[in-house]
Amino acid sequence: MKRLVILGAGTAGTTLANRLVKRPEWDGWHLTVIDATREHYYQPGFLLLPFGVYRKEDVVRPKRYYLPTSAELIFAEVERIRPDHKRVELADGRKVPYDVLVIATGTDVHPEETPGLQEHEWLRSIHTFYTFDGAVALARALRTFKEGRLVINIVEMPIKCPVAPLEFAFLADWYFTHRGLRDRVEIVYATPLPGAFTRPKASEMLGNLLAERNIKVVSEFNVMEVDPDKRLLRSYDEQEIEYDLLVSIPLHLGAEAIARSEMGDEYNFVPTDRHTLLAKGYDDIFVLGDATDLPASKAGSVAHFQVDVFVENFRRYVDGLELLPLFDGHSNCFIETGYGKGVLIDFNYDVEPLPGMFPLPGVGPMPLLRESRVNHWGKLLFHWVYWNMLLRGHELPIPARMSMAGKEIEEAVS
Template sequence: MKRIVILGAGTAGTMLANRLARMPEMDDWRITVVDATREHYYQPGFLLLPFGVYGKDDVVRPKRYYLPAGAELIFAEVDRIRPDQKVVELMDGRKVAYDVLVIATGSHIHPEETPGLMEHEWHKTIHTFYDFEGAVALADALRHFKEGRLVLNVAEMPIKCPVAPLEFVFLADWYFTHRGLRDRVEIVYTTPLPGAFTKPKATEMLGTMLEERGIRVVPEFNVMEVDPDARILRSYDEQEVEYDLLVSIPVHMGADAIARSEMGDELNFVPTDRHTLLAKGYDDIFVLGDATDLPASKAGSVAHFEVDVFMENFRRYLDGLELLPLFDGHSNCFIETGYGKGVLIDFNYDVEPLPGMFPLPGVGPMPLLKESRVNHWGKLMFHWMYWNILLKGRELPIPARMSMAGKRL
C-alpha cells in the first residue's frame, strides 16, 4: 500500500485529508497526517476575539474531530524531511516513509526577531492578536484602555492574512467610538508597505477610508527595534513612533523543520512552483497553504483554492500525466471595517482587486471593493462555513481560478 503523508493539520492539511479520503482512487493509499498540537484554531477569529465578537470556544476545537476517520494521525513534532530517502524523521525518533509528501506546516510568528518586542512588556503594553494567547491578552488590554495612542505595527511582509492589520485598526475605531472614547484614543498604523495595501486600487480606497476615520498611516516604516520602557518604535531610517499601547504583527517564518531539512528560503518558506504547487526540485513533494513562498496571500481562501488545484493535478499524477499549471494565485478576502460593514476583494497573481459583484455577475449578492452590510454578514457567516464546510473538505461553487465575470475594469 502506498502512503501520502501530510505534514500539518491546519487549514490546508485538514481540508486535503478530507478530500483525499473521499477520493475513490485512494483505495490503495494510506493517508497519514502529522502534527505536533491537538487543537485546531480558527485563525480569522483571533482578530475578532479582542473586540468581544467571538469568545474562546468560537476559535478552538480538537483537530481529531475534523480529520477523516480512516486517516492515520500522528501527534509528534517533525525533526526533518529526508527527500533522498523519502522519509520524515520525527523528534521522538520515529520515521515515517512516504510515496508522496505534502508540506502544509504553515507560518508562525517570531516576535523575538524584533529587539525589545518580546521582553518584560510583552502581553502588558505590547500585544499581538496573531496567536490565541495574544488575542486573549489583548482583549483584556483593550477593555482597560481608555485614552492614549494605540499603534499597530507590521514588522515585515509576508504575514498571514495581509488585510487583518487593516481590519484591526478599522475595528479599533468602531470599538472606541462605541465606548464613547474615540476622541481620547489616537490610532496609528505603521507598515513597511508604501500604502495601506499591496494593490493600487484597493490601497486608494482603503487609504481614503482610513483618512476619513482619523487613522494615521505611517508608510514605509521598517521597524528596527522597540524600546519597551520609553514606549517607542524605531525604524531603520531613524523614524520614531511613540505609543501607549502597541499591537504588533511580528515577523512570520515557516516551520523550523523546513530549516533543518534545508528546503526553505531565509524565512523557512518552501520554494514552490507558482502554478503546479510542486516543491521546486522535487517531483513527489507538494506544498500547500502558508508554507509556500508563493507571491499569493497567506489566507484560508488561498489554501482552499490550492487544495482544489492539488486534487485535479493529483489525479493526473496518479495516472502518470504531466501536471497542469492550474493555480493562478486566486484569493478573496473579507475586510471587516466596523459599524456592521465590510469590504470584499477578489484577486490573483496578475489581476488586482476590481469593483463588481461576487460570486454571481450582476447579482452578487456581495459587492466587490465596496463597503456594505452584506459583506459584514459574509465575514461572520464564514465562521460557520469554515467549521462545517471548508475544513471538512466539502466543495464550494466558487472556481479555484479567478473569474473576471461580474468585475469592472
C-alpha cells in the first residue's frame, strides 16, 4: 500500500479525504489524517454567532464524524515534517511515513503578537470573532453595549476570509439599528488596506456601501499597539483611534509545525506553486487551503476549488503524468450586508470581482457585486451545504476554475 498523509482535518483536509477515497485510482492507497484537535468548526458561523444567529451545535461538530471510516485518524501535535526521510514526526515521538504528503494545517490568529491586545481587557472591552470562544464572548458584549464607539480593526493582512470584517461592520449596523441604538453607536472600520477591500472594483462598491451605512473607514492604519486602559489603538505612524468596544482581527500565522520544519515564510505559510499546489522545491508534498502562501483568498471556497484541482491532478500523479496547472486562484464569497441582503463576488488571480449573474449567465439567480436578498439566502443555505455536501465530498455545481460567463466586462480587465 502507498501512503498518503493529510496534515489537518479542517475544511480542505476533510473534504479532500472524502473526495479521494471515492476515486477509482485510490485503490492501493492508505490514508492517514493527523490533527491536534477533535472539533471541527463551521468557521463562517463565527460571523453570525455574536449576533445570536447560531447555537453552539450549529458550528461545532466532532471531526471524526466527517472523515471517512477507512482513514486512519491520529489526534496528535506534529513536531516536524522530515521531507528528507519522507515522514512526519509527532510530538509524542511517533513517526508516520508518507509517499505523498498534503499540508492543510490552515492558519490561526495570534493576538499575543500585538502589545496590549490579549491582556487584562481581552474578552472584556477587546474582542475577536475569529475564534469560537471569542465569538461567544462577543455575543455577550454586544448584547450589553448601549452606546459609544465600536472599532473594527484588522491588524495585518493576509487574514482568513478577507470580507468577514466588512460583513461584521454591516451586521453591527443592522443589529444596532434594529435595537434602536444606532444613533448612539458609532462604527469605525480601521484597516491597513488603502480601502474597504483588496480588489479595486469591489473595494469601491463596498466602500460606498459602508458610507451609506454611516460606517467610517480609516484606511492605511497599521496598528502597533493597543492601550487597554486608555482604550485606544496606536499605529506605527503615531495615529490614535479611541474605542469603547474593540473588535480585533489579530495577526494570522500558519502552523507552528511549519516553522519547526523550516518550510514556511515569515508567516509560516508554505511557498506553493500557484497552479499545481505542489510545495515549492518538492515533488511529493502538496499544500491546500489557508496553509499556502498563494495570493488567493484564505477562504473555504478557495480550499474547495483547490481540492477539486488536487483530485483531478492526483489521477495524473498516480499515472506518472505531468501535473496540469489547473488552479487559477478562483474565489467565491458571499458578503452579508445586513437587512436580509448580501453581495456575491467571484474572482481569481487575474480577474477582479465583476458585476453579472451567477452561476448561470443572465439568469443567476444570484447577482454578482450587487446587494440582493437571494445572496443572503444563499449564504444561510450554505451552512447546510457545508456540513452535508461539501465536507462529505459531494461535488458542488460550481466549477473549480472561474468562468467569465455571466460577468459584465465594462473596461479592460487587468
